[in-house]
Amino acid sequence: MTGRSIVLTGPSGVGKGTLLKALLARRPELYLSVSATTRSPREGEIDGVHYYFYSRDRFEAEIAAGALLEWAEFAGNYYGTPIAPVQAQLDLGRSVILEIELAGARQVAQIFPTALRIFILPPDLQTLEMRIRDRGTDSPEAILRRLEQAKVEIAARDEFDHQIVNDDFQTALEELDSLVTSA
Template sequence: MTAGKLIVLTGPSGVGKGTLLRSLRQRHPELCLSISATTRQPRQGEVDGVDYHFLTRPAFQDKIAQDAFIEWAEFAGNYYGTPRQSLETQMAQGHWVILEIEVEGARQVRRSFPEALLVFVHPPSFAELERRLRGRDRDSEEAIQRRLERAKEELQAADEFDVQVTNGVIEDALQALEVAVFGESKA
């Protein structure tokens, strides 16, 4: 059996990584999604083990000490990380696994999995990114400002990644993502 492939989707909060990922997986259900762990509270409708593995801060810190994550970071006051065991098992079984993570986590993945394909998603403009963050209507003004400051730093790191995709028109971004992952658009 051939080894799997690891694909990482990263970029600033609010850029539309989740929307792109859902669309890509609708077209390509063979892609496995790695479920991240977090210490943040579930948002309305989120399910433990489906959207995230929701952990207490002490439980997450225990897993850090056990080297149970291939990457982890603290973002907006909460921990986020990718569980090592399930990812390595899926890849050993030949699956293509896709991660949706923040920029620092993507850098950590690069160190552990240099063969991974790292895709950076850009907003069409910074003003549009701010509009999207505000339009989600789920963060405080303080949280939005933190995300915008972080986005400025993350956008400057885009050249560190293998492929860059601008998410302005979802269908165009999705086709560019398919070319990056599969070598051609499947539309």
């Protein structure tokens, strides 16, 4: 029996990571895909746990070899999902969750057309802006860029099998849990 690939997408600040952390606490049988990046590790990050930290040459070799499920370049660094660990978990019968951005989700759909694709939405753009500001990690310019990107991403929500509005956290978590466990 093979597992199911599950793609979780939504704009920055919508609460994907928080929902995913709560879901994984409930469903430890799920495998969270680990992405690769060429950026330097941040304090406390462990190779193979938080990311696979690749050199730029290795990442480009992985691209050339077709060894990445999806990839993109952001702010001068590559980010992507190695296929081998995902496929190994699927072959073991485990469902794999990929928390990725829109372009990556579109790439995954080409390779895994039967993936369960879930889009997390904010209740509205004002709430999303407040959540991004409350994180305190972005400059005002970066917040504006994130909000503009969010509009583009939200416009693509109909490309996904299911949409969850993260207005009430517990309700959104229950809906996500239900979708994932019925997959």
